[in-house]
Amino acid sequence: MENSDEDVDEDETEWKNSCTDEEVLPAAAAGANFGKEAGPAASHRVILHFDLDCFYAQVEMIRNPALRNMPLGIQQKYIIVTCNYVAREHGVTKLMSVTDAKEKCPLLVLVKGEDLTHYREMSYKVTDLLMSYCPLVERLGIDENFVDITEMVERRLAQTPVSDNYSFEGHVYNHNNADANPNGYPSLAIGSHIATELRAAINSKLGLTGCAGIATNKLLAKLVSGTFKPNQQTTLLPENIRDIMGCLSGLRKVPGVGHQTQKRLQALGLVSVQDLQLFPLATLVREFGGPSAQRLQNLALGIDESPVTTTGAPQSLSDEDSFKKISSTKEVLQKINDLLSSLVERMHKDGRQPQTLRLTIRKFTVTNKWSSRESRQCPIPNHIGQKISSGSSDVLAQLVTTAMKLFHKMVDSKAGFHLTLINVCFTNLQSRVAAAGSKGSITSFLTCNTSSKRTQGSSQDQVV
Ligand code: DCP
Ligand code: MG
Numbered sequence: 001m002e003n004s005d006e007d008v009d010e011d012e013t014e015w016k017n018s019c020t021d022e023e024v025l026p027a028a029a030a031g032a033n034f035g036k037e038a039g040p041a042a043s044h045r046v047i048l049h050f051d052l053d054c055f056y057a058q059v060e061m062i063r064n065p066a067l068r069n070m071p072l073g074i075q076q077k078y079i080i081v082t083c084n085y086v087a088r089e090h091g092v093t094k095l096m097s098v099t100d101a102k103e104k105c106p107l108l109v110l111v112k113g114e115d116l117t118h119y120r121e122m123s124y125k126v127t128d129l130l131m132s133y134c135p136l137v138e139r140l141g142i143d144e145n146f147v148d149i150t151e152m153v154e155r156r157l158a159q160t161p162v163s164d165n166y167s168f169e170g171h172v173y174n175h176n177n178a179d180a181n182p183n184g185y186p187s188l189a190i191g192s193h194i195a196t197e198l199r200a201a202i203n204s205k206l207g208l209t210g211c212a213g214i215a216t217n218k219l220l221a222k223l224v225s226g227t228f229k230p231n232q233q234t235t236l237l238p239e240n241i242r243d244i245m246g247c248l249s250g251l252r253k254v255p256g257v258g259h260q261t262q263k264r265l266q267a268l269g270l271v272s273v274q275d276l277q278l279f280p281l282a283t284l285v286r287e288f289g290g291p292s293a294q295r296l297q298n299l300a301l302g303i304d305e306s307p308v309t310t311t312g313a314p315q316s317l318s319d320e321d322s323f324k325k326i327s328s329t330k331e332v333l334q335k336i337n338d339l340l341s342s343l344v345e346r347m348h349k350d351g352r353q354p355q356t357l358r359l360t361i362r363k364f365t366v367t368n369k370w371s372s373r374e375s376r377q378c379p380i381p382n383h384i385g386q387k388i389s390s391g392s393s394d395v396l397a398q399l400v401t402t403a404m405k406l407f408h409k410m411v412d413s414k415a416g417f418h419l420t421l422i423n424v425c426f427t428n429l430q431s432r433v434a435a436a437g438s439k440g441s442i443t444s445f446l447t448c449n450t451s452s453k454r455t456q457g458s459s460q461d462q463v464v
């Protein structure tokens, strides 16, 4: 909900978790690379997708085990961003208002979930743990990871004596486990065992449960992983790809098809996944251009040869807050100060040096309640950057002053304004050694020599 750290491609907003750092972003911003760049032997891959159960609630239950058997909701402002499965049994759902949730479940225990520190920390522990088993791990959102285990599976297959005794662990989509013939799909069968092992490791080492999907590509692994929840896993066999795609209730449910794309497809008369599967490619090419048209049609068919891209260190760190209304400069100053002070601390822990400061706002307008975001950014001179990464306390005031200058470039405060979101972001993160060699200009920092970019309904703010 708030404190969104994730720059996400417009097409990925559905996947956007409120709290992910931008290391998630290179993947997500590229539509998690869905449908892009075929790798060799892409169709023979075994891809796992993990999604943790009621993630924030689990972290809170680990921090306070007394909460485990109680219905628990995690509250950000007046919304329950998630709730544990005890609460779900009482009819509480994700993103329900606190009022409705309390009505459904008067005994609901609420824990504030606005400080994301513990969630982030746990999120990285999960990714690190998965990487210790298999290096090809890509983060997606705060509680999800893809793992390409193709090589691991091949090694196991090579070590297994020729056999027709494979089995599936967990569920097999649209099959009773016993009916599915694992001998036709030894790689997926072995993949299902590896998924079980990794889920067990996450559980024994970190105390977390989650779901996994096992399939031949990222799109399908993501789609199948939530079939049985919580704490279960499902394998998708190639013979059932058509079924799973056909079950999606609309184009927006296809990972990689976001709001804007859906609108453009709708303008062409396309509503269902099947509509897109059957639509003449030539017409689609006219609207989207060749590669995108093909990619979209492929996604509708469950074809996705995009590689699992190892998620490196984040390209930027940001923090944001959304609210009903901020309309005075004093409130803006306070909010920017709060956001920057926690961001500076995180930057210090990260150890790298930011080269750019960016401020993003969302203005409320009557005609378009969720108007587009607007950003301004300016370079951070070397000595200020050094102070940030070394944790020097006197740097905050300078940053706040600069951020306020960025704010005044976007808002004429005398004319009156109404903001619904503020985001502060450090980008162009460099190791201190690299940063020492670069020339940040003090003049442009102080004068706020800025650049800007508007994004429509999305938090994607690339450095321009
Ligand atoms: N989140 C959020 N705001 C949203 C969506 C998600 O703050 N609009 C946070 C809270 C979730 C976490 O991200 O705990 C992960 O999102 P999921 O959609 O995976 O939801 P959960 O993990 O909570 O539940 P599930 O068991 O259904 O996966
Ligand atoms: Mg989850």
Ligand code: MG
Residues within 6 Å of the ligand: 051, 052, 141, 143, 144
């Ligand atoms: Mg998730």
